[in-house]
Amino acid sequence: MxxxxxxxxxxxxxxxxxxxxxxxxxxxxxxxxxxxxxxxxxxxxxxxxxxxxxxxxxxxxxxxxxxxxxxxPIQGGIDICLANGQQQEISIEMGEIxxxxxxxxxxxxxxxxxxxxxxxxxxxxxxxxxxxxxxxxxxxxxxxxxxxxxxxxxxxxxxxxxxxxxxxxxKFFSLSEVRGYTEYPSGHDFKNEYNQVRGDHSMIGRIPIDNKLVYWFVTHKANPKDVVAKDPELLQQLTLETIKGFPTEMLDMVKHSDRDSLSLARLRYxxxxxxxxxxxxxxxxxxxxxxxxxxxxxxxxxxxxxxxxxxxxxxxxxxxxxxxxxxxxxxxxxxxxxxxxxxxxxxxxxxxxxxxxxxxxxxxxxxxxxxxxxxxxxxxxxxxxxxxxxxxxxxxxxxx
Ligand SMILES: Cc1cc2nc3c(=O)[nH]c(=O)nc-3n(C[C@H](O)[C@H](O)[C@H](O)COP(=O)(O)OP(=O)(O)OC[C@H]3O[C@@H](n4cnc5c(N)ncnc54)[C@H](O)[C@@H]3O)c2cc1C
Missing domain, CATH: 3.50.50.60 (FAD/NAD(P)-binding domain)
Known part of the structure; x- marks a missing residue:
């Protein structure tokens, strides 16, 4: 031994x-x-x-x-409610995000x-x-x-x-989250802020990393399809279905995301x-x-x-x-x-x-x-x- x-x-x-x-x-x-x-x-x-x-x-x-x-550095946040189009500022800490x-x-x-x-x-x-x-x-x-x-x-x-x-x-939340990157080769023109759009059963968030790259996530009700969504192409398609009716800017972001960066997690605590x-x-x-x-x-x-x-x-x-x-x-x-x-x-x-x-x-x-x-x-x-x-x-x- x-x-x-x-x-x-x-x-x-x-x-x-x-x-x-x-x-x-x-x-x-x-x-x-x-x-x-x-x-x-x-x-x-x-x-x-x-x-x-x-x-x-x-x-x-x-x-x-x-x-x-x-x-x-992220300098603010905006929350949009899809149901009534209402926009409000999200208070973020004085400090560094x-x-x-x-x-x-x-x-x-x-x-x-x-x-x-x-x-x-x-x-x-x-x-x-x-x-x-x-x-x-x-x-x-x-x-x-x-x-x-x-x-x-x-x-x-x-x-x-x-x-x-x-x-x-x-324990499990009854929620899952898909995360990924989208690269904008000639630069995006988003502000340095966190943006989220809330739908009835899902929410999308977007944060710029630098002038060309943004990180986004889609939180949605956990779904039996989550189990099979290991293939990045399928995951991208399912995510687009989940956020149907969301602003075009958000849909385009997911559509043009880097598939290799996509992942899905069932949320636990x-x-x-x-x-x-x-x-x-x-x-x-x-x-x-x-x-x-x-x-x-x-x-x-x-x-x-x-x-x-x-x-x-x-x-x-x-x-x-x-x-x-x-x-x-x-x-x-x-x-x-x-x-x-x-x-x-x-x-x-x-x-x-x-x-x-x-x-x-x-x-x-x-x-x-x-x-x-x-x-x-x-x-x-x-x-x-x-x-x-x-x-x-x-x-x-x-x-x-
Ligand atoms: C959807 C989602 C979004 C999140 N977003 C944020 C965010 O924006 N900001 C934030 O601060 N946090 C966020 N978190 C939480 C954050 O990702 C985790 O808290 C963090 O990654 C925990 O790091 P860790 O090193 O403890 O665990 P892990 O990152 O899970 O690392 C554990 C490591 O241990 C290794 N390992 C496991 N078992 C063994 C073993 N038996 N032997 C040897 N090695 C082993 C694994 O391979 C892995 O490398 C998010 C989490 C999720 C699910």
Whole structure:
């Protein structure tokens, strides 16, 4: 049998959260290894809106300045109701909103990591605990086993690490979303603003990335056809059917979109009431990003919240590192101290995530046009709990 490898910190998943966590640790002088199951780093979903709080985290990671060069600042928003043609301004935060190409964000994080940090083609199958050391033992699909002092699950919504922690199953919104890019080779003349058009059962949103590229999404009631819509051409056709009767400008945008950029996602969430009580730490194992708090895209905060996780988790581990003496402390003592650092991280994140996921959840419910009574209750809760609807983006993750 192969000897088991020992690695100090293992991060499962090389998405936004896993890479950001590895980079945050690296900035604090702490080595880690990222295990990514795919053979390449993936950037499914075309664009990603990063709000003020996300930019604060990117700044701490040292990648904000370069990323800013790739995307225009969004300066406002317009909402149009198709039924009555009414237009209204959408209040956006005083701060910074830009829509990035996901590939740009992933590349920027990955390229800032020391060589050898990311291990591609490494799918984690299961996790157990070594009773002697209290560290975790990770079983990979390729037959390798790794013993890790710290294990951080950034493996997204279908997280193996979340299963190990015993987190509650995800719930489904009755909504799906198609996302894509459209390139305007000689430039588009849209303003630097977010535009959305709401129909009876669907909604389209458009955000310029730069002067030639726009990111768009169509949110619609989940549909049995969603299952077969993996083929980009079919997905494009179905999306055009979904937004029949919408303004020509929007229809043309979808018609001329880059088919390779299209993707469809059934929207899921980790219920706010579960986030309030989950045990996000077992031994020296924890989770971050979608593995911890997948939420609907209605506030465009999932990715920014994942970046916040990365900063706070790295900070908590770095603070504890000074209390650990590898030469004199036994593994049980080290595991205990790591556990304390992870508890601090979870404590710092929990209420932030409960608020964020509650606001996202209520916004999602309202988009679905629920019965009058439900709408009434949701509106009251929104007014009472979130009187400033953009306050979620004023959160600061603090210094790394
Ligand atoms: C339709 C839609 C629109 C969105 N729009 C926005 C937006 O505008 N702004 C925003 O901030 N957020 C948005 N989000 C949310 C955002 O995309 C996610 O919150 C973010 O991508 C989470 O990153 P992550 O790294 O936690 O997870 P993921 O991006 O899912 O990455 C997980 C990684 O782990 C790998 N992995 C999984 N299992 C294993 C395993 N067993 N072993 C090894 N590797 C594994 C996967 O291959 C993947 O690379 C949106 C989400 C959706 C669905």
């Amino acid at each position: 192969d000897e088991m490898e020992e690695i100090e910190i293992v991060i499962v998943g090389g998405g936004i959260c896993g890479l950001a966590t590895a980079l945050a640790l690296h900035r604090k002088g702490i080595k880690s290894v990222v295990l990514e199951k795919s053979e390449t780093l993936r950037s499914t979903g075309a664009g990603i809106t990063i709000r003020t709080n996300g930019w604060c985290a990117l700044h701490q990671l040292g990648v904000a300045s370069n990323l800013r060069l790739t995307a225009l 830009r829509c990035l190409r996901r590939s740009e964000l992933i590349t920027s994080l990955a390229e800032s990591l020391p060589p050898g940090t990311i291990h591609l083609g490494c799918q984690v199958l299961s996790i157990t605990v070594d009773p002697l050391s209290s560290y975790s033992i990770i079983q990979l699909q390729n037959g390798r086993s790794i013993k890790a002092k710290v294990l951080i699950g950034c493996d997204g919504a279908n997280s193996v690490v979340a299963d190990f922690l015993g987190l509650k199953p995800l 980790h219920a706010p009431w579960d986030i309030l009580q989950e045990s996000f730490r077992k031994g020296t194992v924890t989770v971050a990003g979608d593995a911890m708090h997948v939420m609907g895209p209605f506030l465009a905060q999932g990715g920014s919240a994942a970046l916040e996780d990365a900063i706070i988790l790295a900070r908590c581990l770095a603070q504890k590192r000074h209390e650990i003496d590898i030469k004199t402390n036994g593994s049980q003592v080290i595991a205990h101290k790591i556990g304390e650092a992870l508890d601090k991280y979870v404590k710092e994140r929990r209420m932030r995530l409960v608020r964020l996921s509650t606001q996202t959840y209520l916004t999602g419910l309202l988009i679905k046009k629920p019965p009058l009574l439900v709408r009434f209750v949701c509106n009251i809760l929104m007014t009472v709990l979130f009187s400033d609807p953009t306050a979620h983006s004023h959160y600061g993750c603090g210094r790394l």
